[in-house]
Amino acid sequence: MDLRLTEIFYSLQGEARTVGRPTVFVRLTGCPQRCVWCDTEYAFSGGEKWPLEAILDQVAGYQAHYVTVTGGEPLAQPNCLGLLTALCDQGYEVSLETGGAMDIAEVDPRVSVVMDLKAPGSGEQHNNRLENIPLLRPHHQVKFVLADRKDYDWARFMLDQHQLHQRVGDVLFSPVQGQLAPGELADWIVADRLPVRFQLQLHKLLWNDARGR
Numbered sequence: 608m609d610l611r612l613t614e615i616f617y618s619l620q621g622e623a624r625t626v627g628r629p630t631v632f633v634r635l636t637g638c639p640q641r642c643v644w645c646d647t648e649y650a651f652s653g654g655e656k657w658p659l660e661a662i663l664d665q666v667a668g669y670q671a672h673y674v675t676v677t678g679g680e681p682l683a684q685p686n687c688l689g690l691l692t693a694l695c696d697q698g699y700e701v702s703l704e705t706g707g708a709m710d711i712a713e714v715d716p717r718v719s720v721v722m723d724l725k726a727p728g729s730g731e732q733h734n735n736r737l738e739n740i741p742l743l744r745p746h747h748q749v750k751f752v753l754a755d756r757k758d759y760d761w762a763r764f765m766l767d768q769h770q771l772h773q774r775v776g777d778v779l780f781s782p783v784q785g786q787l788a789p790g791e792l793a794d795w796i797v798a799d800r801l802p803v804r805f806q807l808q809l810h811k812l813l814w815n816d817a818r819g820r
């Protein structure tokens with residue numbers, strides 16, 4: 608079983624529930640979406656084919672507890688499902704970062720899914736797979752990346768309509784870097800008493816988004 612990889616690296620988790628934890632990142636190549644503010648366009652194409660065993664060997668070399676499978680859109684490669692299960696079988700705590708357009712039904716139930724719901728400002732709202740919402744579990748997380756007040760109001764509507772905070776452990780609200788001032792988003796969340804977790808991407812604060820960190 609092969610997968611096309613853009614990179615494997617060891618760093619600190621930049622976001623979500625395990626932010627700050629040393630983590631191995633397995634970045635798969637390819638994504639069918641084109642969010643206007645995407646910060647991983649280098650993962651859209653290229654990469655190298657890796658056999659599953661070679662990926663597992665590389666991951667093991669870092670001696671980490673946490674592994675995040677990301678992209679691009681990892682679920683765009685069907686073999687991603689087997690990779691996730693193999694990582695869980697090896698005893699890692701595994702998370703999957705997925706853009707919300709692909710079916711999560713077959714993801715190993717041990718995996719913590721971090722699923723985006725794309726707001727209007729991304730240009731990809733029409734591809735949100737709402738059939739995924741009933742599949743979300745308490746160890747999963749939902750992430751909204753917000754470019755402006757219109758995005759925020761939409762996210763607030765989705766939160767309320769689907770009672771997302773009742774379904775998942777954390778609902779994450781992040782600003783698009785350079786487009787929405789973090790303090791402004793924080794003020795809106797506080798003013799509206801939203802049951803969400805505000806987050807900034809730690810790796811961008813630490814390393815200004817350098818690739819592979």
Ligand code: SF4
Pocket residue numbers: 638639640641642644645646647648678679680706
């Ligand atoms: S889904 Fe993720 S990788 Fe794909 S375009 Fe959007 S932000 Fe980029």
